[in-house]
Amino acid sequence: VSDEDLNREKQQILPETRWFAISFQRCSSVFRKSMQRNKQMATGRKKFNMDPTKGICFLIDSSLLKNTSDDIAQFLYKGEGLNKTAIGDYLGERDDFNIEVLHAFLELHEFTDLNLVQALRQFLWSFRLPGEAQKIDRMMEAFAQRYCHCNPGVFQSTDTCYILSFAVIMLNTSLHNPNVKDKPSVQRFTAMNRGINDGGDLPEDLLRNLYDSIKNEPFKIPEDDGNDLTHTFFNPDREGWLLKLGGRVKTWKRRWFILTDNCLYYFEYTTDKEPRGIIPLENLSIREVDDSKKPNCFELFIPNHKDQVIKACKTEADGRVVEGNHTFYRISAPTAEEKDEWINSIKAAISKDPFYEMLAARKKKVSSLKGL
Numbered sequence: 001v002s003d004e005d006l007n008r009e010k011q012q013i014l015p016e017t018r019w020f021a022i023s024f025q026r027c028s029s030v031f032r033k034s035m036q037r038n039k040q041m042a043t044g045r046k047k048f049n050m051d052p053t054k055g056i057c058f059l060i061d062s063s064l065l066k067n068t069s070d071d072i073a074q075f076l077y078k079g080e081g082l083n084k085t086a087i088g089d090y091l092g093e094r095d096d097f098n099i100e101v102l103h104a105f106l107e108l109h110e111f112t113d114l115n116l117v118q119a120l121r122q123f124l125w126s127f128r129l130p131g132e133a134q135k136i137d138r139m140m141e142a143f144a145q146r147y148c149h150c151n152p153g154v155f156q157s158t159d160t161c162y163i164l165s166f167a168v169i170m171l172n173t174s175l176h177n178p179n180v181k182d183k184p185s186v187q188r189f190t191a192m193n194r195g196i197n198d199g200g201d202l203p204e205d206l207l208r209n210l211y212d213s214i215k216n217e218p219f220k221i222p223e224d225d226g227n228d229l230t231h232t233f234f235n236p237d238r239e240g241w242l243l244k245l246g247g248r249v250k251t252w253k254r255r256w257f258i259l260t261d262n263c264l265y266y267f268e269y270t271t272d273k274e275p276r277g278i279i280p281l282e283n284l285s286i287r288e289v290d291d292s293k294k295p296n297c298f299e300l301f302i303p304n305h306k307d308q309v310i311k312a313c314k315t316e317a318d319g320r321v322v323e324g325n326h327t328f329y330r331i332s333a334p335t336a337e338e339k340d341e342w343i344n345s346i347k348a349a350i351s352k353d354p355f356y357e358m359l360a361a362r363k364k365k366v367s368s369l370k371g372l
Contacts, residue, residue, distance in 0.1 A: 038348075040064060042237070045081040052090035069097065073104035077126065081236055087127040092135025102142050111150040115206075116161070117168060117213040119147050124219055125270065140165055156198035163196045168210055169219075176218040186211045220269060236260035238345040243294060243332040247325040252294060252332065259342075262351045264300075277314035279329060281350045284310065286343055294332035296339040300346070301328040 040062045048055025056072060059065040065075055076087050091102045109126070111119040123143055129136055144161035148154070155161045171189055174180050184192075190207045238259040243252045244266060255266040255276065262282065265275040284300050291297040302308050312324035333339035 034344075037064065042081070048090075049081075049083040049086050052086045053093075055086075056090070069100035069104040072101050073108060076101070076105055077108045079126065080239055084126075084128045085130070088130045088139075089135070091127060092130045092132065092139050094134065094138065099138065099142075102139065103146075106142050106146040109146065111147050113151070115209060115213070116147065116164060117210050119143075119150075120165060120168060121219060155202075156200070160197045160202070164193060164202070164210075167193055168214060171211065172214050172219050175215055237349055238342065240338065240342075241334070242266075242342070245294075245330040245332075257331075259345055259349055262349050264346065264349075274315065277312065277324065279310065279312045279324070281346065282311070284350055286346050286350070288339070288343065289330065291330065291332070296333040296336050297330055298333070298339060298343050299328050299330050 041059070041064055044055055044059040044062065044064055046055075047058050056065065059075070060067045065071050076082065076090065079087065090098060091105060092098075105126075106123075109119075109122055111122070114122070120143075129139065140162055141158070144158040144165060147165075148158050148161050155164075167189070171184065174182075174184050186208055189211050190204055193207055194201050196202065236258045238257075240257060241254060242257050244255050245252055255268065256270045256272075258265045258267070258275075262280065264279040264281060266277045266279075267275050279300065281300075283302065285303045286298055286300055289297045289299050300310065302310060307327055310324060310326050310329065312326065312329075313321055314324050315321055331342075333342055
């Protein structure tokens, strides 16, 4: 090869090497910024849970939130890692800006074609009602306005919706609190709400349907008694609804997932005090997968051990705790963005046990010797 040919090859290789080095530096910088942002966001959530106003100020000062009612409402509505009591306290404040956030928060709820109980269920799951009467009053007034906007013509005025909402919440307590001995009948509930529709009566079928809905299924509002999820799994790394593919029976089920302390917990309902399953993330790997039935999928699996059951446990319907039977966990996120966020969060939470790797290497060596 002539010197001229070597020089020509060098001239071709050098720009490619420089491009690779620059690209690597840029990727490293983006990764560092992302890690720093995640740490600041975790700090901001902790501050919010201790003092909602200070937490919001910290997130705004750190450029993690815009100082707008819409952006803050989105943050509270998403609710990742946030204490629901703290959300309720912030939304109930009488400050003009907090009230703007409250209305923006309600605009994120879609109540169209829902009856009042269905709308209340959705609303009351997104936070905890604060203890102060004035805060409750402001929040229920905003709820009534939003419900009437989504369902024009159902009630004569927002006052009617407001009064009936309180009546339904009180009915829930009366029917399902064991300390209340005198349970109201549907006739008494109907009589109590006569004349509230701007002097007129609401349709009896409407009131009966609301009564039956509450009687058959109480509001799933966790008591703030220190034993609920926000305390047991305080300030998780990530939480949200995902679809999980079954182990033996390959059906997709919606579960509430919480990522904390290098474990992935899943629940049937957000109000459950005990998880349906626990997946320790030790020595697992995660990857994106394509699934013909569900979009935005990823899998947890044991690298280099295709058929090995993952060390995990779950609670059966009869309350028994048994070992899991998954050789992999396939999970579907609602959006591509959330899929990427979950993958990154889980990757950061995966831990490695060197003894596990040593044991796996030893088993592999023994099995290979047997084959000789």
